[in-house]
Amino acid sequence: MTHTVGILGATGAVGQRLVQLLDPHPDFELVALTASDESAGKPYREAAKWRLDFAIPEDVAGMTVRRTDADDIPDDVDLLFSSLPSSVGERVEPGLCEAGYVVSSNSSNDRTADDVPLVIPEVNADHIDLLDVQRDARGWDGALVKNPNCSTITMVPTLAALDRAFGLDAVRVSTLQAVSGAGYDGVTSMEILDNAIPHIGGEEQKMESEARKLLGAFDGAEVSWHDADVAASCNRIPTLDGHLENVWADLAEDASAGEAADAMREFPSLDLPSSPDPLVHVFEEPDRPQPRLDRMRGDGMAVTAGGFRETSGGVQYNCLAHNTLRGAAGASVLNGELLAQNGYL
Incomplete structure (x- = not known):
């Protein structure tokens, strides 16, 4: 069954990635694009400052951009993908x-709200049923x-694998994050060239809280967050795409590097x-993964891992994913596919 879909915030970096993924999607038909009032009424080709390395799909280029408002979105759209800034999302999405x-x-708003499922389908697909609680509590049809x-x-798919096999007590992670994660205007060339920035506002807190919610257990009524202690240090480096992370995981049971x-x-x-498939591609080489070489594994949707070694409390390793595909637009599309599979559309 094909579902009609729209994109909220279609002209931005993640919105453009959503266009890339949805225009040829086997189960979704893209019928609506929204953006700011300044872009509304224009053809998408004029409203979007296209940044991807292929042409705008012709059937999308001529679509008229709508306002991000319920009154301007067709009633028969089955699913909306939101790439809105969180300040707009918290106002518009409810x-x-x-x-x-x-x-x-x-968008980052409401990710840790008690009745909002935060989902990586391969990790915690059962959390999607929190939507039944949400609808009852809020009186929403949507x-x-x-x-x-x-x-x-x-990092969370790799942690989920370790937790399932050995139990997870604590996590320490240091990130080397690509500039595309900040958006097109997020980091100037004078800031990042020949440099690394050892702070990304709010990023550490997001990693520390979101990981515990994702790894938590859903009992049909609420999510009990995982009790692992998670601490993060986040750094911006001058790569274009692909977040590389150094992870130290303390495990409840002993595990060798090979077993991990x-x-x-x-x-x-x-x-x-x-x-x-596979979700996590594991390298034997000690110097992999690397952003330029490995971010497009699985069409940009795989997580890669390597550099395993044993520590006093568990294991240390490196992991990598494409931050605007697996880490943003592709993650939303995957959740849309899960919603369809579970009858929520």
Whole structure:
């Protein structure tokens, strides 16, 4: 069954990635694009300052951009993908859900709200049923599901594999994050060239809280967050795409470096159009993964890991994911596929 979909915030960096993923999607038909009032009424080719390395799909280029408002979005749209800034999302998304729209959102607002599922489908697909609690509590005909921050998405599938196999006590992570994660205007060339910035506002807190919610257990009524102690240090470096992360994981049971690698290698994927197989690609080489070489594994939707070694409390390793594909637009599309599979559309 094909579902009609729209993109909120279609002209931005993540919005353009959503266009890339949705225009050829086997189960979704892209019928609506929204943006700011300044862009509304223009053809998409004029409203979007296109930044990707292929042409705008011709059938999308001529679409008229709409206002991000329930009154301007067709009633028969089954699903909206949101790439709105969080300050706009927190204001707009609840109203759209109240109006009956189902929203799969990449925006950071409400990710840790008690009745909003925060989902990586391969990790915690059962959390999607928190939508039943949400609808009862809020009286919505629509629904709101979130994907986590791009840096969180990179490490959590690897942590889920370790937790399932050995138990997880504590996590320490240091990130080397690509400039595209800040958006087109987020970091100037004078700031980042020949440099590294050892602070990304709010990023550490997002990783520390979102990881525990994602790894938590859902009992049908609420999510009990995982009790692992998670601490993050986030750094911006001058790569274009691909977040590389150095992870130290303390485990409840002893595991060798090889056993940890095997746990990730064997962690299952899902039968969804955008879910890669394998979910985690494990390298034997000690100098992999690397952003330029490995960010497009699984069409940019795989997580890669390598450099495993044993520590006094568990294992240390490196992991990588494409931050605007797996970490943002692709994550929202995957959640949309899960919503369709579970009958929420």
